[in-house]
Amino acid sequence: MLNGIPLEHFVIVSAVLFSAGLFSVLSRKNAIMILIGIELMINAGILNLVVFGAFDKQKNEGQVFALFAIVLAAAGVAVALAIILNVYRQFKTVEPNQVEEMKY
């Protein structure tokens, strides 16, 4: 119980978030939408870490991990966006399906 809310609820919310993110990654055509899906998946992980970390009073490892994960997610997305911008300059599209310079 965290502030009267059972632990399961948090875990279910994060599982839903993760699945929504994965669905978006698999179904969307636009690279930006894929990035948003990735962001949802990362947030599901962070939510889990924070919730489980609440039971780890002495070392607080979960909260620390969550902080690092937030920073790294931002760094990763920044790099990915910069690369997508470059791709847009070259191909005039951000849809990975249409970016096919290399063939099998």
Added chain:
Amino acid sequence: MKNFVEIIQSSINDTLGSWIYLLPEISLAFIFILMIIADLFWAKRIKNLVAIIAVSGLFIVFLEVIDQFILIPPQGVVLFSAMIKLSTAAIWYKVLITISGLLVLLFSLRDFQLRNTEKGGSEYYSLVLVVTLGLNFMVMAQNLLMIYLSIEFVSVCSYILAAYLTGNKRSEESGMKYALFGAVASAVMLYGMSLLYGFTGTLDITNQAFYNGLASINLMSASVALLLTLAGLFFKISAFPMQVWVPDVYEGAPTPITAFLSVAPKVAGIALLITFIRAVNSGGSPSGSVFLASTENLLAALAIITMTIGNFSALWQTNVKRLMAYSAIGHSGFILMGVAAYSMTGQKAILFFLFVYALANIGAFLVIGYFSNVFHSEELEDYKGMGMKYPLVSVAMVIFLVSLTGLPPTAGFVGKFFIFSAAIEAYMLGGNVLLLIMVVFGVVNTVVSLFYYFKIPLNLYLRKAKTEISLDKGNLLFSVIIIVLALFTLFLGVFPNKLIGLINF
């Protein structure tokens, strides 16, 4: 409160005592900062300043890594409150990573495409050093936080390196694909790690609580969490479900970076995978572990699928870099064979195999880079008749390919022999039939790989060149490195004991 003060004091003492063991990593960080400052202020006046700092700095780091063999006790040291562990095995992996980093830096110095980007090369060299730094942490990581941090560290920098050639469509495309696939893999891994943390209440994977927590819960939930976490590692070593990015990224990225990506992250990923598998199997004592049989089966199955996919897809490739990418997937399968048969001989076999693989693979990519500097093409068609024009380099290429196939008298034969015998030994000890099937598949795949590797010498020597234009001479630095690597490959094939004797832990 008093208790709390004691904890703080002991952890501060632990941290202060740990710094001395981190000398190579600290030097790498300093060299990185030095390179950025040098690039800002003096790069205009002194040509190639940043590259010179990078190469000499990495060489100093290499010496420092070698020095650590004497510094640490045989059982290794645990540093920074069990965040990382420096063991003899980890130092060997670090040696391998640093050597490949050095070779790639020398390779990049004379690469045509990199020299002609509008950005210039200085960022590039600093990023290669940063990737090396991340990889060094990866092989030592003992804690889920450290594992995640180091993997992301390496990934984010590799995305930039893959997409480094702005204005080159292929490089941009490979960068985007790498970044998207990599971000998904790391997000999946983060979710798996959060579940592992929830199940066990600790991030330290060597802690007994980690194993006990996993063993006490439902096997299904434990395996879901473990598989999600392993997905991130499999992405780094390009094993079966996460191997789709490899061909496109390897083909599009600048050739030195392809050489680097095909060797160094794979080495670190394998080291991390071994740490992880060992932790799941209750800290190295396999007796009574719940997961021993399932991890062995999983890895054996993945090894079979990975090498079969890699080797069979390579058969109909016409681009040499793409062919080498599929061969790299195939080799991941071979290395996974060693990990599946993990025992103490197993780790030795893996390390030796990684060494010979690194030598031959970097060498082969150097030859590809050499040819692409001369006639700006990586298509197999254009290699026709080049064997007579560039005899030394072509002979070296044949040696590298023979070594990658695993035929005597090269080092690749010895490496594959060790991996196979480790797998057979594990079968004898444990009696898992899947391991035997894996060995059979390994032999079949070795034969298959012969067909596509020998397409290159076939084109080099037996086909006539399309045109008779006289081409400019190749680069001297490249030829020297290529010949040295080829000689090493032959040397380790004839006297493998020179290296095996050194690897004792």
